[in-house]
Amino acid sequence: MADLPFDEAEYRGRQSRFLAQIPEDNVVLIPTNPMATRSNDVHFPYRASSYMLYLCGWADPDAVLMAEHGEDGWSVSLFVQPQDTLAEIWEGRRIGVEGAVAGWPIDEAHSLDDLSDVVEKTLARNKGVHLIQKLNDGLDSVVNSAVTDKSRARNTFGKGPVSITDPSSILDEMRMCKSEAEVGVMQRSADLASAAHVAAMRATFAGIGEWQVQAAIEGHFLGAGSQWSYPSIVGGGDNATILHYHANNQKVADGELVLVDAGCEVNGYASDITRTWPVNGKFSEAQREIYELVLAAELAGIEACQVGAPWNASHKATMEVISRGLIELGVLDCTFEEAMGESLDGKTRQFFMHGTSHSLGLDVHDVGVTRPNGEGDGRLLEAGMVLTVEPGLYFGSWRSDIEVPDRYSGIGIRIEDDVLITEEGPVVLTSACPKSVDDIESLVGQGA
């Protein structure tokens, strides 16, 4: 095998658990992501589809994975870019058909030049298709015309597929629980992101530009051979109260906090960390009051991540701590019940506007159904699931729709860790990233 993140047995296990759920007279076709244009003839850096990475580790553009059931069971083949000196001079070396079959966990490889021919013949032998559509236009049209032809001729001939099914929900469910090997990769991603946050804390000074904090953190990712898993959020002062702030172009004044939500990718697996620290290295009294409250809520949220607890347990736990805290601090003048609301939608939501947890894996907001129809407490947590816990409190001075207390105006704080569910309780994968007031104050501005 080539130098892939997992051994052949791991990939083959995923393939067979997936294919066991597909009818044997159906063809499986899973294309990877297309290249995306940035402007004119420049592309965005390429990122393969998570399904392709999950099933066979193939990271290059344009590939299509196909599986067909025959006399010897399921056979997995991969269509890849053929070797082509001229294309390789401009775009880079290609693994090619022989390289693919020698080094990847597949049974057969074909050139993409033969995609239409081979797929048409394969479809003619089968009754249905499991296809992920809208990623590869050429493939979609080959499949759609085969299905249309068959439907027209249904009562006369009887060859070829009559239905297209999307197999992604089967894969999504499989991806929710991580194997031991996947957890190992996710731990490396978490360690790297933790170290990057520490580097950024050390590099921070009063008056620093948000972009300079971003450079410190992303420079650390790049220097370790990684890259961001989502665009970094670096918000100073009031900008921290904008949940998906991306401008990162303001200076952060002495006395203000900076909120940094940034994670990286290792072998496609994301980490996702948020930390908030004072740029001058010392929390003010008001900042510390809110920080300690968010931290207490985060710890309660992590503790709620137990096998058998519902998906919503962490959110309920953080909402309870924050609601009590806001009443104690005099921010809310109401009962605990009014703060919480009937379905966690009470007065606390004025200052804590988002959920507490999302699944994490090959995608930063990972796939899989956690709360069917977005209702109720959701499915029960199982060992191997990885989720974030990320409560926050936001007192934007610019908010005219709510009453923001003067004492806390301009403060936005979120604390986020990545948590693995185990039978022995929650394991914080990002525990190497400091979050106590003392640890943070002793790091900020200390330099490399």
Ligand SMILES: [Mn+2]
């Ligand atoms: Mn997150």
